[in-house]
Amino acid sequence: MAELAWVAAALPLLSFVVQVFAPGALRRRGDWIGITAVAASFLVSTGVFLETIAGVHLHVSYPWATFGDRTFQFGFQVDALTGVMLVVVTLVSLMVHVFSLGYMEGDIRYGRYYTILSLFTFSMLGLVLADNFLELFVFWELVGLCSFLLIGHWYEEKANSTAAVKAFLVTRVGDIGMLIGIFLLYSVAETLQYQELWAKLPSLTAGLVDSRTLTAIALLLFAGAVGKSAQFPLHVWLPDAMAGPTPVSALIHAATMVAAGVYLVARAFPLFLSAPASLYWIALVGGFTAFFAATIALVQDDIKKVLAYSTISQLGYMFLGLGSGSLVAGSFHLMTQAFFKALLFLASGSVIHALHTQNLHEMGGLSRRLPVTTWTWIIGALSMAGIPPLAGFWSKDEVLLAAFHSGRPVLFWLGVITALLTAFYITRATWLAFFGEGRSAARARKEAVHPDHPGHRGGEHVHHVHEGDWRFRLPLLVLAFLAATAGLVGSSWFGHPFTRWMEETMAATAPAFHPAELSPSVFVQLVALLAALGGILLGWLVYGARVISREAVIAALRPLYALLKHKYYLDELYAWLFVRTTVAFSWLAGAVDRYVVDGAVNALGWLGAQIGFSAGDFDQTVIDGAVNGVGQGVVAGSHLLRRAQTGYVTTYLWVLLGAMAAGLLAIAIVAIR
Amino acid sequence: MPPLGYFLVFGALLFATGLYGVLTQRNAIRVVMSVELMLNAANVNFLAFTRYLYPHDPRGAVWAIFVMTVAAAEVAVGLAIILVLSRRRQSIDVDRAAEMKG
Numbered sequence: 025m026a027e028l029a030w031v032a033a034a035l036p037l038l039s040f041v042v043q044v045f046a047p048g049a050l051r052r053r054g055d056w057i058g059i060t061a062v063a064a065s066f067l068v069s070t071g072v073f074l075e076t077i078a079g080v081h082l083h084v085s086y087p088w089a090t091f092g093d094r095t096f097q098f099g100f101q102v103d104a105l106t107g108v109m110l111v112v113v114t115l116v117s118l119m120v121h122v123f124s125l126g127y128m129e130g131d132i133r134y135g136r137y138y139t140i141l142s143l144f145t146f147s148m149l150g151l152v153l154a155d156n157f158l159e160l161f162v163f164w165e166l167v168g169l170c171s172f173l174l175i176g177h178w179y180e181e182k183a184n185s186t187a188a189v190k191a192f193l194v195t196r197v198g199d200i201g202m203l204i205g206i207f208l209l210y211s212v213a214e215t216l217q218y219q220e221l222w223a224k225l226p227s228l229t230a231g232l233v234d235s236r237t238l239t240a241i242a243l244l245l246f247a248g249a250v251g252k253s254a255q256f257p258l259h260v261w262l263p264d265a266m267a268g269p270t271p272v273s274a275l276i277h278a279a280t281m282v283a284a285g286v287y288l289v290a291r292a293f294p295l296f297l298s299a300p301a302s303l304y305w306i307a308l309v310g311g312f313t314a315f316f317a318a319t320i321a322l323v324q325d326d327i328k329k330v331l332a333y334s335t336i337s338q339l340g341y342m343f344l345g346l347g348s349g350s351l352v353a354g355s356f357h358l359m360t361q362a363f364f365k366a367l368l369f370l371a372s373g374s375v376i377h378a379l380h381t382q383n384l385h386e387m388g389g390l391s392r393r394l395p396v397t398t399w400t401w402i403i404g405a406l407s408m409a410g411i412p413p414l415a416g417f418w419s420k421d422e423v424l425l426a427a428f429h430s431g432r433p434v435l436f437w438l439g440v441i442t443a444l445l446t447a448f449y450i451t452r453a454t455w456l457a458f459f460g461e462g463r464s465a466a467r468a469r470k471e472a473v474h475p476d477h478p479g480h481r482g483g484e485h486v487h488h489v490h491e492g493d494w495r496f497r498l499p500l501l502v503l504a505f506l507a508a509t510a511g512l513v514g515s516s517w518f519g520h521p522f523t524r525w526m527e528e529t530m531a532a533t534a535p536a537f538h539p540a541e542l543s544p545s546v547f548v549q550l551v552a553l554l555a556a557l558g559g560i561l562l563g564w565l566v567y568g569a570r571v572i573s574r575e576a577v578i579a580a581l582r583p584l585y586a587l588l589k590h591k592y593y594l595d596e597l598y599a600w601l602f603v604r605t606t607v608a609f610s611w612l613a614g615a616v617d618r619y620v621v622d623g624a625v626n627a628l629g630w631l632g633a634q635i636g637f638s639a640g641d642f643d644q645t646v647i648d649g650a651v652n653g654v655g656q657g658v659v660a661g662s663h664l665l666r667r668a669q670t671g672y673v674t675t676y677l678w679v680l681l682g683a684m685a686a687g688l689l690a691i692a693i694v695a696i697r
Numbered sequence: 698m699p700p701l702g703y704f705l706v707f708g709a710l711l712f713a714t715g716l717y718g719v720l721t722q723r724n725a726i727r728v729v730m731s732v733e734l735m736l737n738a739a740n741v742n743f744l745a746f747t748r749y750l751y752p753h754d755p756r757g758a759v760w761a762i763f764v765m766t767v768a769a770a771e772v773a774v775g776l777a778i779i780l781v782l783s784r785r786r787q788s789i790d791v792d793r794a795a796e797m798k799g
Contacts, residue, residue, distance in 0.1 A: 671798030673728075673791055677720055 025071040026080045026102045032068040032110055033100075033149035035061040036117075040142040043135065058138040059121045062145055066118050069110035069149075076107030077525065081533045083219055085155055097217055101155040104529040105290055105355055109152035112359050113280050115506075116366045117145045119499035120275040123370050126495035127271055127377055137177060137269070144170035148280050152287060157206045157216040160288070164202075164252070167281045168195055174276060175268040187264035194261035198251020202288075205244025209295075212237060222294045222534035229298045242295055242302035245288065246309075253285025253339045256313040260595055262336055266328040270376055273328060274369030278335045279362035286342040286358050293351045294534055303347050310343025311427070311435040311442075316592070318445035322452070323588045326382045327372045330453045334408065335365055337442060341423050344439055350426035351530065352523045356514050357419035363510050364407040364416055367503035371401035374496050375457060378489045384453060389462035394491045398458045400504035405454050407507040409447035410556040415511030417552070422514060422523065425548050440555050447559025455567035516544050704745035712738035725779045725789040729772060736768045 039061035043054040085099030121141060128137055147166035154160040176188030210216055212233045213224055229238065249255070254262035265277045276282070289296060289306060296302050314337045321333035338361045345353030374397040375390060376382055391398040407414035410421075420443060427436040491497070514522035565571045578585050590596070670676075711734055718731025740761045747757025783789045 669798060671795030673794075674720060681716070681720070 025068075026075045026082050027084065028068060029072045029102045029106070029110070029153060030084075030100050032065045032072065032114065033146055033153055035065040035068070036142045036146040036149065040139060040146055043139040043142060054135050054138045054142075055121070055125055058142045059118070059125075061142060062114060062118045062121050065145065065149070066111075066114035069107075069114045072102055073107040073111045076102060076104050076529065079529050079532065081529065083155055085217065088159075094214075096158055097156055098159055099155045100153040101218065102153070103533045104526045105287070105351075106152050108355060108359055108526075109287060110149065112362045113145065113148050113152065116275055116279040116362055116503075117141070117148075119366065119370070119503055120271045122495055123274075123373065123499040124269070124271045126492045127373055128269060131269075133177060137174075140170050140173050141272075141275070144174070144276060144281070148284070151284055155218060157209065157218075157292075160291070161203065161206060164248070164284060164288075165199070167276070167284060168192065168199070168252070171195075171265065171276050171281055174272040175265045177268055177272070181267075184267040187261075187267040191261040191265045194258055195251040198248045198258055200247075201244045201251075202248025205241050205248070208237070208244065209241045212241070218291065219534070225294055225298050235299065238295070238299040239301045242292075242299040243305060245292055245295070246302060246306055249285030249288045249343075250309065251285070252288075253282050253343070254336045255285070255309050255340060255343060256316055257594070259313065259317065259336045260591075260598060263329050263332040263591070266326070266332050270328065270369060270373030273332070274366045274373065278331065278365040278369050282335060282339060283342070283358045283362060286339060286346065286354055289343065289346050290351055290355050290358075293346070296346075297349070303349060305347070306343050307347025307427070307430065307432065307435055310340045310345075310347050311438045312340070313337070314340030314344060314442045315438050315445070316340075318442045318449065320588055320591050321449045322445060323585060325384050327375065327384050327387070327453060327457060328369070328382055330384070330449060331365065331368055331372060334368075334446065334450065335361075337446065338365065338408070341420065341439065341442070344435060345423035345426045348423075348426035348430035348432070348435070350422065352514075352526045353419070353422040353426040355526065356422050356522055360407070360415035360419040360507070360511050363503055364404045364414075364507035367400060367404035367500065367507045368408065370496075370499055370503065371397050371404060374492060374500065377492060377496070384456040386463055387457040388460045389458070390489070391458040393489045394458075396491055396497045396500060400500040401458065402454060403504045404507050405450045407511075409450055409560055410443055410552055411560075412553065413512060413515065413517075414508050415506070417556070418511035418514045418516075421516070421549050421552055422520075424552050425545055428545060428548050429543075440551055443552055443555040444559040444562075447556045448563045451560045451563025452567050455563065459568065516549070520544065701745060701749045704741060708738045708741035708745065711735075711741060723790045723792050725775075725782065725791050728791060729775045729779070732775075733768060733772070736764055740764050 036058075039054075039057050042057055081101070081103040083099065083101040085097040085101075087095045088098035089096045121138075124137065124141070128134055131137060144167060147163050147170060151160060151163035151167060154163055172188050172192040175191050176185045179185040179188070206216065209221075213221055213228060215221060215224070229235070251258045262277060262282065266273055268277070296306065317333045317336035317340060321330050321337065324330045324333060338357070342354040342357045342361070345357055372382075374394060375387065378390075378394060378397075379387060381387070403414065407416040410417045412418070424436060424439050424443070427439050430436075512518070514520055562572075566574055566577070587593070715731045715734030715736075715738060718734065719728055722728050722731060743757045743761045743764070747754065751757065779789050782794060786793070
């Protein structure tokens with residue numbers, strides 16, 4: 025089965041190709057083709073995953089491009105990390121495909137939507153199957169392209185297309201670093217194949233390569249991860265990416281693509297381990313981003329923005345885990361986050377579909393009308409907050425444990441505080457959306473002013489707020505089940521089976537994956553649980569019981585509130601620092617182009633025209649003059665000669681006589697002499 | 698038999714008379730008649746030279762016969778032209794027929 029892993033990626037590609045080239049032949053504009061392909065792909069992935077559980081790992085590679093004596097390979101490899109990623113990606117993708125049936129129904133670009141979903145699924149699977157950095161980079165850019173296309177799905181609205189461009193450009197900043205990192209890596213190691221690289225690493229670290237070079241490579245690769253996984257300071261694109269359809273946010277901007285950065289670091293973990301300074305930076309960036317994004321999430325009014333910042337925060341957690349030296353912590357949290365965040369996004373999609381608003385303050389009291397959505401959301405929320413035995417608790421515990429053992433107490437406590445903030449903001453969102461009194465009146469007024477979201481059918485009224493059919497409920501229930509139970513595979517109750525399995529199998533694929541040897545700590549679990557419970561309690565006190573007045577807190581912390589509300593003014597700073605500079609520079613470049621380059625070009629053109637004019641003059645005067653002169657000469661000569669043609673026969677006779685006489689005279693003279 | 702020079706002088710006078718007529722006469726008929734005089738002057742020369750220089754060779758006399766034949770043909774063509782000319786413009790003045798002036 026594992027040697028057929030490429031089929032998992034090929035099926036969505038096939039679906040994409042069919043949808044692109046035969047859209048007219050598809051009766052339902054391609055949705056079922058996409059779903060069938062992803063479902064089959066999911067089955068293949070599950071088969072592959074079950075084999076990796078047994079410890080199977082393999083690596084198939086073919087020559088792709090040869091330059092002189094250097095050959096780049098194209099192939100795939102399967103190991104524990106790939107197995108987990110395959111299942112997560114195909115499962116979430118399948119759920120999103122099904123959910124979109126209802127959510128995107130009647131959309132103006134329904135067919136295109138499913139086409140790109142297929143392309144995305146293919147690219148993401150290619151990314152996790154890739155067996156070298158070059159191939160990874162190709163798929164890395166492909167998922168970025170799909171992200172761009174789907175963020176701008178409703179591109180009629182300027183804000184959406186701007187968000188798409190922003191996402192593309194900001195991630196590109198990191199990608200450039202990553203590409204340079206890959207070049208640098210190739211220049212020192214002369215291969216990009218993971219297997220060969222890990223085999224060469226010991227000799228490289230033994231002194232062949234400057235340790236600073238290795239650190240630079242690691243940090244440059246990490247720069248790509250920072251961009252893709254929306255870590256500080258390149259996180260600004262992800263909240264704006266919420267302009268895309270909500271199922272897309274669930275699939276691409278929460279569960280899979282944004283986790284590609286984490287996957288990259290996990291995949292290249294031996295490299296990072298051999299450059300410990302880079303691990304420190306990863307932990308620092310991750311820990312800081314986790315905290316930083318959580319604080320912004322506290323004050324967001326848009327339900328999707330709350331989830332977006334929480335995604336950034338959770339991705340920060342993953343990097344914290346990886347940076348603390350635990351491959352398992354990062355990839356485990358990646359898996360559980362994929363489930364509970366996809367669940368939360370799809371649940372929010374269900375809410376948005378029912379209400380046509382994303383503003384938390386315009387929701388409320390939805391628990392009676394959307395029971396399935398509410399309960400699945402609560403499972404996702406509790407899972408993310410870190411309540412045992414739900415999935416988020418176990419993976420977050422793994423991350424905090426790694427941070428605890430890494431000897432960086434500041435980062436550990438930052439993680440704990442973030443756990444508290446996480447619990448608080450998700451409680452806030454839960455309460456505002458699903459409990460309390462319905463604020464539909466305010467919403468109805470606002471709806472009268474703002475038309476529906478583009479691409480959606482309108483017409484559903486406030487009183488008709490109701491839950492969607494099975495297309496909405498099935499994905500929610502499946503993901504809720506996973507968000508609740510997926511963590512048990514790594515639970516300390518069963519002796520961390522996931523951890524042991526992954527460490528062992530990864531070490532089997534490459535000795536460079538050192539197992540991290542972390543002794544479980546009850547203290548960490550207790551602290552994490554207390555933080556989660558504290559956050560939930562605090563959230564309930566403010567928004568549920570209203571013991572603490574929200575307004576009073578805001579008033580007391582006015583400057584801080586403003587700072588958070590404006591997301592630390594980072595967008596403004598970037599606009600001022602980079603956008604303005606870029607615009608000024610392009611203005612300058614434009615001026616140079618217009619005056620210097622165009623001037624030179626125009627001068628040349630003018631010169632050419634002048635030469636042309638002179639040549640034309642020469643032609644008209646000299647050449648034509650010669651031609652005309654001949655003609656005129658002939659005409660003048662004829663005028664002269666026509667005089668001889670008198671028409672009088674007598675004249676001619678006289679001439680004849682004269683000529684004859686002259687001839688005779690000449691003969692006579694000659695004869696005499 | 699008179700000497701050859703007499704005949705040559707006679708021929709030259711005859712030719713000069715014809716030439717004078719051709720150059721001075723405006724009446725087309727007269728011009729044609731003058732041309733006839735010049736042709737016959739040439740005939741006189743032919744016959745005189747034949748008789749005196751090659752008495753047994755008939756070629757000179759044959760040439761004279763040719764000239765007379767050509768002269769008859771010329772007169773036929775010339776008179777036809779003159780006839781058309783007189784019908785067209787009621788005049789046979791050669792100086793007034795100057796359409797070929799360049």
